[in-house]
Amino acid sequence: MTKKIKLKTHKQYGFTLVEVMVAMVIFSVGLLGLAGLQSLGMTNNQTAFNRTIAMQQAYNMSDRIRNNIAGVNATSYDALDTSTPALATNCIMAACLPAALAAFDHFEWNTNNDVLLPEGKGSVTLIARTPLATQLRICVMWNELKVAGAADPDCANPAGYDPTSEYKFYTLIVDI
Numbered sequence: 449m450t451k452k453i454k455l456k457t458h459k460q461y462g463f464t465l466v467e468v469m470v471a472m473v474i475f476s477v478g479l480l481g482l483a484g485l486q487s488l489g490m491t492n493n494q495t496a497f498n499r500t501i502a503m504q505q506a507y508n509m510s511d512r513i514r515n516n517i518a519g520v521n522a523t524s525y526d527a528l529d530t531s532t533p534a535l536a537t538n539c540i541m542a543a544c545l546p547a548a549l550a551a552f553d554h555f556e557w558n559t560n561n562d563v564l565l566p567e568g569k570g571s572v573t574l575i576a577r578t579p580l581a582t583q584l585r586i587c588v589m590w591n592e593l594k595v596a597g598a599a600d601p602d603c604a605n606p607a608g609y610d611p612t613s614e615y616k617f618y619t620l621i622v623d624i
Contacts, residue, residue: 495592501564502588502618505557509572509586510622512553516546520582520624524550526574530589530600532558565590567615571603575621582624589615 513525524547532555537544539552554572561568568590575583587603593611601614609617 498565498590498592498616499618502568502590502616503620505561505564505568505570505588506586506618506620508560509553509557509570510620512557513572513584513586513622513624516549516553517624519546519550520584522546522550523574525553525572525584526577528554528570528572530558530569530571532562532569561588561590566594567591567598569600569615571600573604584622584624586620586622587617589617592616 513520516524519525528550533551535555536551537548539549544552558569561570565588568588570586570588573585573587575585577583585603587601589600589603591598593616595613599614601609601617603617603619606619
């Protein structure tokens with residue numbers, strides 16, 4: 449003879465709903481993390497793009513300087529500041545003397561810096577001049593962080609650079 453024993457079982461209701469809600473919270477946090485990574489990736493991509501443009505612009509000016517050795521010898525490139533000068537002569541349409549070509553290069557270069565980079569500008573300064581060579585510092589600056597009233601950095605002294613209040617910059621030293 450077999451005896452059947454009846455066990456009392458208690459059914460639980462709603463446990464699956466709690467599991468689904470916990471899974472949704474975990475999934476949502478994961479998606480927020482992925483969105484943050486995507487945003488950071490886009491920001492870093494823009495930073496790399498700006499640095500690439502700055503490097504290209506610095507090499508553009510070094511090519512312009514090498515193309516006008518007479519202007520280098522006449523000290524026309526020794527102190528080009530970050531302003532964009534008024535265009536006096538369009539050296540593409542007419543022949544120019546070395547000093548006028550240097551002024552045209554300065555105008556066209558800083559105009560392109562402003563178009564290609566956020567608040568972009570550049571400067572060229574003399575480092576050293578000997579009878580055999582001239583050494584110039586080309587500095588391209590841009591306001592990557594969109595800091596209101598950002599200051600021009602000291603391109604000659606990168607150790608004192610403050611990225612929270614100054615323009616980002618790329619420096620190229622050129623021996624002519």
